[in-house]
Amino acid sequence: MHEVVLRIEQPSACADATLGTETTIELWCNDHCDLLHVSGPMGKEALAHLEELVGVQELLVEGNERLAMTETCLKDRETDTIEAYLARHSCLLVPPLRYAKGEKWCRILALDSSNLTGLYRDLVDDFPVVVESKREISTVPGDRPLLTPETAIADLSPRQQEALVIAHEMGYYRIPRETTTAEIADEMEIERRTLEEHLRRAENKLVDGIIEFY
Template identity: 50%
Template sequence: MYEAVFHVGGEGPYERATAAGATRIELWCNDHCDLLYVAGDEEDLVLDHIREAVGIRRHISDGDDRLIVTSACLKQHGEEYIERYLAAHDCLSLPPLRYENGSKVVRVLALDAGDLTALYRDVASDHPVTVESKRELATPRADTPLLSTDALLPTLSPRQREVYRTAHERGYFELPRETTTAEIAAAVGVERRTAEHHLRRAEKKLADALVDSL
């Protein structure tokens, strides 16, 4: 059994919405509609793309995060979807489907390495594709589910990830601290209060996820 993560370029509405690199969309397909999680700094622009492409039935927001139920399934509004490639090569996608930096990010499971290779070649004949990772999986057991660290960790917005990573790299979490929030803000090009907001949001999400797994 094999698992791979592909970044697939395209011209779909969600690829266009995330092309600036400041927003991330995660999609769970329900056939008649989609459930979307949107995080980032350009949510209004992304909402316009979603509303134009499939419509918005309901949505709720919490700071930088937004949960959306669409009016229709994205697959009903075009042919730029990955499922037809997966079906042709006996491969499966492990949700959610992710959109970031103008590409869809697909986590794929295949029982045979040849199927995975054929899938890559088929998709690459129509779209630009890069491989983020590939690994062989041992026979799954009940106590070792098919989960990556991405599936276990909370979803941070691109800006939250940038600020948190910068803080970690510069020693913000060391004892004693080796940097300040003002220096972190300058490094990522935002105001100090903005950096502190993103850092607090990231810390809370990570702490909540850790407590839930204890």
């Protein structure tokens, strides 16, 4: 079995809602409705954009995180979906779909690598596509099917990723520490409290994602 992660600039309501922002959207389609995880400082505005199309019947909010169940399925409102391309090349989409910076992130499986090649060629005829990663899956542990760090760990917002990377590069996680949150905040040109909030949320997501599989 073969796996590829593609970034596709395919116009859609979710992609449009994240364009030019730090908002990310994860979507699980259930045919009759969708489950949306919206993260980022402009998540409220992004969700309001989607609510106009499909409605929201349930909503949980915690800080910049929003978990919503829609009233209808977004797929019914859009004509250019990834499913038609997948069916054409016998490929399987592994949910959730992820949207960030106006792009759709798709994790796709196929039994034969030639199917993925055909899918890619078909997509690039219509949209800009970037291959983010690819691998061959030769064994599948029974207790953790198709588990990768990307699927085990909750997605971080772009700002959380940036804060974590810069903190690591500046030696914040070394023993002893080689920098302070104030110095990292200066590097990112943000307030210290904002930086610390980004780090706390990123660390919580990473720990929760790892602990779940122990």
